[in-house]
Amino acid sequence: MNAHSDLVTSLEWPANLNEIPKAVFDDPDLYKMELEKIFYGPEWQVVAHRGEVPEKGDFKRFYIGEMPVLVIHGEDGQVRVFHNACSHRGALVETKNRGSQLEFECPYHRWLFSSTGEMIGCPNSNQFSPGFKKENFGLREIRTDEYCGLVFATLSDDTPDLKEWMGERMLDPLARILGGDGRLRLLGYQKVNYACNWKAYVDNDGYHAPLLHPAFKLLNWQGGRGSQTPTENGHIVFEADLTMPDRVDLLDDPSLIDFKGTDTSNGSLVISTFPITVLTKHLDMLNVRFAFPRDNDHTEVHYAYFRHEDDDEEMARHRLRQASNLLGPSGMISLEDAAIFTRIHHGNISPGNAIFQKGVSDPRQLNFTPAQNDETGNLPRWEYYRKLMGFRRAQS
Amino acid sequence: MSYESLLEVTDLINEYVACIDDDDLERWPDFFTEQCIYRVIPRENADAGLPVAVMYCDSRGMLQDRIVALRNANIYAPHFYRHLVSNTRIVGESGDEIKAQTNYAVFQTLLDGETKVYNVGKYEDTIVRVDGKLRFKEKLCIFDTYRIQTLMVTPI
Numbered sequence: 001m002n003a004h005s006d007l008v009t010s011l012e013w014p015a016n017l018n019e020i021p022k023a024v025f026d027d028p029d030l031y032k033m034e035l036e037k038i039f040y041g042p043e044w045q046v047v048a049h050r051g052e053v054p055e056k057g058d059f060k061r062f063y064i065g066e067m068p069v070l071v072i073h074g075e076d077g078q079v080r081v082f083h084n085a086c087s088h089r090g091a092l093v094e095t096k097n098r099g100s101q102l103e104f105e106c107p108y109h110r111w112l113f114s115s116t117g118e119m120i121g122c123p124n125s126n127q128f129s130p131g132f133k134k135e136n137f138g139l140r141e142i143r144t145d146e147y148c149g150l151v152f153a154t155l156s157d158d159t160p161d162l163k164e165w166m167g168e169r170m171l172d173p174l175a176r177i178l179g180g181d182g183r184l185r186l187l188g189y190q191k192v193n194y195a196c197n198w199k200a201y202v203d204n205d206g207y208h209a210p211l212l213h214p215a216f217k218l219l220n221w222q223g224g225r226g227s228q229t230p231t232e233n234g235h236i237v238f239e240a241d242l243t244m245p246d247r248v249d250l251l252d253d254p255s256l257i258d259f260k261g262t263d264t265s266n267g268s269l270v271i272s273t274f275p276i277t278v279l280t281k282h283l284d285m286l287n288v289r290f291a292f293p294r295d296n297d298h299t300e301v302h303y304a305y306f307r308h309e310d311d312d313e314e315m316a317r318h319r320l321r322q323a324s325n326l327l328g329p330s331g332m333i334s335l336e337d338a339a340i341f342t343r344i345h346h347g348n349i350s351p352g353n354a355i356f357q358k359g360v361s362d363p364r365q366l367n368f369t370p371a372q373n374d375e376t377g378n379l380p381r382w383e384y385y386r387k388l389m390g391f392r393r394a395q396s
Numbered sequence: 397m398s399y400e401s402l403l404e405v406t407d408l409i410n411e412y413v414a415c416i417d418d419d420d421l422e423r424w425p426d427f428f429t430e431q432c433i434y435r436v437i438p439r440e441n442a443d444a445g446l447p448v449a450v451m452y453c454d455s456r457g458m459l460q461d462r463i464v465a466l467r468n469a470n471i472y473a474p475h476f477y478r479h480l481v482s483n484t485r486i487v488g489e490s491g492d493e494i495k496a497q498t499n500y501a502v503f504q505t506l507l508d509g510e511t512k513v514y515n516v517g518k519y520e521d522t523i524v525r526v527d528g529k530l531r532f533k534e535k536l537c538i539f540d541t542y543r544i545q546t547l548m549v550t551p552i
Binding site for chain 1: 435436438440441444446447448449450451452453454455456457458460461462464465468469470471472473542543544545546547548549
């Protein structure tokens with residue numbers, strides 16, 4: 001744990017809180033530091049939802065930062081997260097993305113593990129080093145916690161309690177994104193590799209002003225009144241009323257953007273948890289964007305869509321139609337996001353600062369109650385990032 | 397199965413991919429019947445029985461909506477597609493329906509002039525005759541390249 005970037009000592013962060021130095025997007029050494037301090041540090045990382053692994057023995061392969069992990073629904077009903085590395089010589093224990101099995105075998109020397117991570121057996125152990133005990137060689141477990149079935153993991157013992165880390169403000173909207181009670185079933189994935197640094201992804205996914213999305217206007221759909229609430233530790237909660245257009249002349253088949261739910265009040269939700277995960281409930285889509293950095297210049301996002309266990313067939317089909325057409329890397333109303341991530345990543349390889357404007361009334365103060373479409377909602381996260389990484393802020 | 401019907405199906409698929417590659421997308425919905433299904437689905441989902449697609453249209457109107465959005469609303473890096481199709485097989489014929497499968501590879505070229513393998517998979521088509529011409533009643537594109545590079549806006 002000693003990655004170092006010269007940028008942290010050489011760069012003086014601008015005194016104005018709305019100015020972000022573009023150099024932080026283009027430094028591989030800084031990226032290694034970010035992995036250690038943020039992805040492997042005292043933050044909770046969103047790795048799975050129980051709806052992806054509903055039965056005992058179900059598992060999912062994922063990443064925390066660049067570290068491979070294995071999420072297993074154990075035969076005792078608990079969902080655990082392990083390092084996906086054999087406790088012997090470190091080979092990947094599992095290479096399938098998802099599956100269901102009660103035993104996990106590393107093929108290299110046939111070490112066998114249970115769904116709760118204990119070692120079951122290893123051939124020829126009578127020839128192993130003195131004092132070798134099977135019970136000391138289970139899969140290495142990672143600290144986890146759950147909220148409404150959403151599984152968080154952290155590699156640090158210093159990470160605060162999950163609810164304290166999320167903050168009171170996030171609890172209710174997050175529950176609503178997760179179907180109210182977390183009883184979700186997976187509908188499937190849209191996986192995408194964005195050619196951008198992870199900070200460019202998280203800074204521009206989630207919520208941004210609707211100017212980017214002409215489809216909203218073309219669909220006669222302006223969105224309802226709402227608010228965004230950033231927290232001091234880098235999360236943002238966005239809530240807006242769900243308003244539906246009275247008429248849609250443009251679409252030949254407007255049933256695609258029907259809303260079949262009931263909660264139009266604050267019914268449009270986006271939550272961005274630090275460092276990298278975005279979760280949304282828009283129209284009838286329940287969407288968790290499991291994400292991880294692949295390297296300094298690429299970010300992989302798995303858009304997972306869910307239905308609620310209590311949905312009737314019509315509702316399930318409706319959620320499926322919306323999930324397969326509206327959001328994500330091929331979504332008719334939002335695929336611009338993907339185009340912007342790449343443009344920002346390339347544009348950031350130029351000198352100077354990215355300067356946030358809308359809603360900035362005092363560049364020397366953070367604003368924790370920005371208006372709905374203000375850019376200032378992202379700035380508390382940047383300030384939190386600056387402090388974590390140890391960048392010095394200029395005095396004037 | 398006759399050699400003639402294989403030839404006719406191959407011809408339909410060649411015309412279909414030429415329409416996309418030549419950016420003649422306004423004509424793209426005409427390759428489908430009025431009531432139709434067009435799905436582009438990651439192989440990973442298809443193999444696991446998970447229904448989420450990246451494009452899912454269940455009427456010709458929804459196909460038209462995709463093109464209207466692409467032309468008028470969506471913002472994306474300009475690009476060309478080049479489809480190579482091969483191994484067309486007729487896997488079933490019943491009444492007036494033909495079921496055919498075809499491998500495809502889509503190469504994408506952005507305006508920097510670099511061509512990349514963008515999307516590789518297979519078509520599973522259900523084809524019927526409408527006014528003497530073959531049309532897709534159902535077109536399922538199952539793609540092996542299930543991690544999309546940046547975005548997908550142009551149909552496969």
